[in-house]
Amino acid sequence: MSRPPSVKNRPSDDRTASVSSVLVLDQVKKTFTANKTTITALDGVSCQIRPHRVTGLIGPDGAGKTTLMRLSAALLRPDCGTLRALDIDVVREPLRVQAQVGYMPQRFGLYEDLSVQENLDLYADLQGVPKEARHERYTRLLAMAGLEDFRHRLAGRLSGGMKQKLGLVCTLVRPPRLLLLDEPTVGVDPISRRELWEIVYRLVETEGMSVLLSTAYLDEAERCTEVVLIHQGHILGHDRPQAFSRQVTGRIWSVRAPHVAKRSLQLRLSNDPAVLDALILGKTIRVVSHTAGKLHLADPPAEPYRMDPVEPRFEDYFVATLKKNSRTADSAAQITLGQNNHRIGDEDVIVAENLVRRFGSFYAVDRVSFRVRRGEIFGLLGANGAGKTTTFRMLCGLLPISSGSCSVAGMNLRTAASAARSRIGYMAQKFSLYGNLTVLQNLGFFASAYGLRGQDRTDRINWALQTFALTPYTNSEGQSLPLGFKQRLALAAALMHEPEVLFLDEPTSGVDPLARREFWVQINSLADQGVTVLVTTHFMEEAEYCDRLVIMAEGKVLAEGSPESLKEGFDNENGQEATMEDVFIGLLKKQQKTGEAG
Amino acid sequence: MKPGRNMRLAGLIRKEYLQVLRDPSSIAIAFVLPVILLLIFGYGVSLDATNIRVALVIEQPDNIARNFAGSFDRSPYFAPEAFSSIQEAETALRHAEVDGIVWLRSDFGSRYLHKDGPPIGLIVNGVDANTARLIEGYVQGIWFTWLEQQSELAGKKLTSPVQLEQRIWYNPAVRSTDFLIPGILAVIMTLIGALLTALVIAREWERGTMEALLVTRISAPEILLGKLIPYFFLGMGGLGLSLVMAKFLFHVPMRGSLWLLLATSALFLWVALGMGFFISTVFRSQFVAALVAMVSTFLPAFILSGFIFDIRSMPVIIQGLTYLIAARYYVTILQTLFLVGDVWSVLWPNAAILALMGLFFHGVVYRKTKKILQ
Numbered sequence: 001m002s003r004p005p006s007v008k009n010r011p012s013d014d015r016t017a018s019v020s021s022v023l024v025l026d027q028v029k030k031t032f033t034a035n036k037t038t039i040t041a042l043d044g045v046s047c048q049i050r051p052h053r054v055t056g057l058i059g060p061d062g063a064g065k066t067t068l069m070r071l072s073a074a075l076l077r078p079d080c081g082t083l084r085a086l087d088i089d090v091v092r093e094p095l096r097v098q099a100q101v102g103y104m105p106q107r108f109g110l111y112e113d114l115s116v117q118e119n120l121d122l123y124a125d126l127q128g129v130p131k132e133a134r135h136e137r138y139t140r141l142l143a144m145a146g147l148e149d150f151r152h153r154l155a156g157r158l159s160g161g162m163k164q165k166l167g168l169v170c171t172l173v174r175p176p177r178l179l180l181l182d183e184p185t186v187g188v189d190p191i192s193r194r195e196l197w198e199i200v201y202r203l204v205e206t207e208g209m210s211v212l213l214s215t216a217y218l219d220e221a222e223r224c225t226e227v228v229l230i231h232q233g234h235i236l237g238h239d240r241p242q243a244f245s246r247q248v249t250g251r252i253w254s255v256r257a258p259h260v261a262k263r264s265l266q267l268r269l270s271n272d273p274a275v276l277d278a279l280i281l282g283k284t285i286r287v288v289s290h291t292a293g294k295l296h297l298a299d300p301p302a303e304p305y306r307m308d309p310v311e312p313r314f315e316d317y318f319v320a321t322l323k324k325n326s327r328t329a330d331s332a333a334q335i336t337l338g339q340n341n342h343r344i345g346d347e348d349v350i351v352a353e354n355l356v357r358r359f360g361s362f363y364a365v366d367r368v369s370f371r372v373r374r375g376e377i378f379g380l381l382g383a384n385g386a387g388k389t390t391t392f393r394m395l396c397g398l399l400p401i402s403s404g405s406c407s408v409a410g411m412n413l414r415t416a417a418s419a420a421r422s423r424i425g426y427m428a429q430k431f432s433l434y435g436n437l438t439v440l441q442n443l444g445f446f447a448s449a450y451g452l453r454g455q456d457r458t459d460r461i462n463w464a465l466q467t468f469a470l471t472p473y474t475n476s477e478g479q480s481l482p483l484g485f486k487q488r489l490a491l492a493a494a495l496m497h498e499p500e501v502l503f504l505d506e507p508t509s510g511v512d513p514l515a516r517r518e519f520w521v522q523i524n525s526l527a528d529q530g531v532t533v534l535v536t537t538h539f540m541e542e543a544e545y546c547d548r549l550v551i552m553a554e555g556k557v558l559a560e561g562s563p564e565s566l567k568e569g570f571d572n573e574n575g576q577e578a579t580m581e582d583v584f585i586g587l588l589k590k591q592q593k594t595g596e597a598g
Numbered sequence: 599m600k601p602g603r604n605m606r607l608a609g610l611i612r613k614e615y616l617q618v619l620r621d622p623s624s625i626a627i628a629f630v631l632p633v634i635l636l637l638i639f640g641y642g643v644s645l646d647a648t649n650i651r652v653a654l655v656i657e658q659p660d661n662i663a664r665n666f667a668g669s670f671d672r673s674p675y676f677a678p679e680a681f682s683s684i685q686e687a688e689t690a691l692r693h694a695e696v697d698g699i700v701w702l703r704s705d706f707g708s709r710y711l712h713k714d715g716p717p718i719g720l721i722v723n724g725v726d727a728n729t730a731r732l733i734e735g736y737v738q739g740i741w742f743t744w745l746e747q748q749s750e751l752a753g754k755k756l757t758s759p760v761q762l763e764q765r766i767w768y769n770p771a772v773r774s775t776d777f778l779i780p781g782i783l784a785v786i787m788t789l790i791g792a793l794l795t796a797l798v799i800a801r802e803w804e805r806g807t808m809e810a811l812l813v814t815r816i817s818a819p820e821i822l823l824g825k826l827i828p829y830f831f832l833g834m835g836g837l838g839l840s841l842v843m844a845k846f847l848f849h850v851p852m853r854g855s856l857w858l859l860l861a862t863s864a865l866f867l868w869v870a871l872g873m874g875f876f877i878s879t880v881f882r883s884q885f886v887a888a889l890v891a892m893v894s895t896f897l898p899a900f901i902l903s904g905f906i907f908d909i910r911s912m913p914v915i916i917q918g919l920t921y922l923i924a925a926r927y928y929v930t931i932l933q934t935l936f937l938v939g940d941v942w943s944v945l946w947p948n949a950a951i952l953a954l955m956g957l958f959f960h961g962v963v964y965r966k967t968k969k970i971l972q
Contacts, residue, residue: 121609127814
């Protein structure tokens with residue numbers, strides 16, 4: 001496999017990099033061995049992180065971000081290569097490094113049965129913060145995180161965003177010179193996410209801290225001072241975020257054709273030979289062309305349509321670089337269902353009416369109502385803990401409802417016979433496959449579980465292997481597959497019995513943007529054939545791919561509608577179209593205001 | 599000692615204390631479970647057999663036979679039931695209405711004093727081997743006593759060359775409670791030392807709190823010490839509670855000195871904590887750690903420590919295995935201290951072996967624990 005050309009590694013203007021860098025990695029290699037297979041997490045990585053700025057370590061899941069972070073915090077030993085943090089050899093003097101470096105793991109270990117104050121005290125004790133200095137430090141940090149009023153609340157009772165901020169505060173009780181943050185913003189609601197970024201920048205400005213922050217969200221690249229792009233254990237580039245996107249200047253277009261449905265427009269554009277990538281974004285399709293210069297479509301949509309050049313983003317660079325390299329035959333194309341007898345009509349396939357789920361006195365889902373029509377892609381958008389998965393489980397009949405009602409394809413799945421369940425497909429978060437069965441055995445199992453026998457079973461398994469380009473992996477174990485292929489296998493398993501309703505719970509969490517695009521091509525083609533799709537996501541931009549969606553927070557529906565209708569009224573002051581994130585934040589703020597007023 | 603170390607340790611211990619207070623499952627393992635175990639073993643389980651139901655088959659109910667049957671009636675161990683034929687008695691045994699059959703044939707009266715073997719038959723339900731052996735012993739006892747009496751009455755000296763005079767030392771009433779309760783203490787200490795500790799450490803791995811601890815300036819031995827100290831005191835608390843119950847509820851005698859009991863218990867608790875640490879360094883999920891702790895420490899403390907099942911009656915291989923079980927040595931110490939007194943010749947070697955085991959486990963854990971993730 002050829003490696004993509006990388007952005008030149010760090011401008012050569014500072015020859016004294018090793019002195020002025022807070023973290024230096026030199027030819028660092030790290031492999032993990034499990035079940036006789038060796039995974040190379042980092043393959044000879046060299047980079048230098050410079051002081052007093054926020055450096056983003058950006059890459060999809062499995063790129064090696066967490067390994068790099070843990071190596072830098074002396075929690076892992078490299079196989080070979082050297083690491084120096086703050087001019088201390090990390091391998092030789094781990095305790096000295098840990099005394100000066102702050103590290104916040106992906107799942108920060110808050111003691112949930114301790115209060116905010118008690119957690120702070122513990123970390124202050126562990127970091128040796130003198131008693132006299134604590135009061136002032138606590139006050140400052142808690143004010144920064146907006147947690148002053150929650151000092152005596154148990155950490156387990158905080159919302160996801162607050163927990164994340166408390167984790168950060170605990171890491172900061174003794175101000176570190178270098179702060180390592182491993183995916184601090186994943187699954188956090190957009191307001192808390194914005195606040196986390198504000199805190200990070202304030203630390204850099206007021207305390208002169210140096211921050212290395214990893215994230216799988218490519219749209220966060222633009223918030224960093226510098227970006228290290230990492231993919232499959234290799235560093236693809238290290239530069240200012242604008243320097244990455246500048247490389248694809250002139251190749252990014254926004255196409256708008258008011259009379260063509262956006263999904264079919266996207267399909268048409270992505271099949272065009274001049275187009276590398278086409279993505280739905282609001283009312284328009286964002287196109288990356290193969291070459292810079294005027295975009296000449298071989299098969300333009302019907303008039304009237306508009307094509308405008310737009311500013312490139314970091315993700316465009318990522319897609320342009322990697323899609324070019326991996327444009328091989330193994331990418332799964334559109335899905336064609338074997339027998340397509342699903343009528344496209346107007347009836348409601350999924351109905352939720354005042355759905356409530358209580359756990360004790362806690363309302364996980366609070367009076368949620370929506371209707372999904374046949375062949376529609378319907379999204380549930382919200383942060384972790386918003387009640388999406390709980391809603392899902394009630395609809396699928398996996399969890400009893402406290403009050404209200406719901407039906408799928410006219411039936412209540414909690415009480416309906418198994419025949420009714422065979423009409424739905426379910427793809428769980430984290431892909432519930434059997435890791436130690438091969439691809440073929442997994443498909444065979446799910447086919448049997450859905451009651452397929454004999455020739456039918458063989459046909460469907462072959463269909464799945466071909467449609468999802470899994471044939472080369474037929475005899476590989478499920479757990480050894482790359483993440484993108486695991487996701488394909490999970491989708492294939494959910495489609496074995498050609499369901500008319502498909503439930504997808506956080507289907508693209510952590511997969512890279514290319515796999516995510518591929519996945520949505522497949523979902524779109526299913527919807528076009530009349531399959532009703534209900535999908536949960538915490539990716540704001542993924543909401544753009546849905547026909548309609550509800551935005552959820554703390555168990556309640558904040559708004560319902562198509563992405564376009566939701567954006568109305570949230571447009572920026574300078575007339576730009578609002579992003580889904582703007583909508584979300586606007587809705588949350590509005591809700592807080594009415595909450596205070598009431 | 600470095601100045602920062604005390605602060606770190608104090609912080610960790612306070613955290614552990616708060617967690618135990620707020621987590622009902624720790625309280626349950628440390629205090630509720632011991633009480634339940636003590637109640638079950640103190641009141642429920644008794645290895646003494648009384649009122650054993652036996653079928654007495656008397657084919658020829660003459661005076662001699664009736665006389666012999668009378669000694670079953672008088673015995674506190676038996677609740678005899680008369681049957682006239684062996685077939686009926688066998689049916690009763692098959693239906694589990696009786697646990698054994700004592701069969702006096704028709705020629706019992708004429709032959710009981712002859713030398714060519716006693717004319718009584720004994721059939722025992724061997725499903726419960728323990729009870730079966732007890733019945734066997736008790737029936738023999740009754741038979742010999744009766745025979746002796748008969749010989750004396752007949753003016754003959756019994757031809758037995760040896761006169762057996764039995765004394766049971768240290769537990770003259772042969773109350774099983776008196777040796778079960780000390781034994782159960784070993785189980786309770788294993789529970790708190792090994793199971794609870796392995797669980798709480800695995801929980802820190804599972805919840806990601808360990809990773810957050812590891813990157814602070816704390817050292818690996820400090821993390822261990824921060825667990826050792828609180829759970830040591832929790833274990834001694836459980837012990838204290840059990841001792842009070844043993845003394846005032848079950849009236850188990852305490853013949854040895856209290857300080858020796860506390861010292862040896864502290865030693866054993868230290869060993870159990872070592873085993874708990876050892877398990878948790880290898881297994882980092884609560885589920886697996888609990889299973890491994892159950893199978894490797896808790897169950898052996900029950901089965902192989904000699905507190906319920908006599909080690910000498912085990913197959914040789916299993917006997918060899920018991921030497922690896924720390925609870926075995928502690929049970930010996932406990933039973934000696936409770937029922938006999940300060941017998942140094944028993945206490946020293948057992949305590950020495952415990953100390954060696956403790957050194958082994960803590961040594962391995964100390965060497966293995968590094969501030970490194972897998």
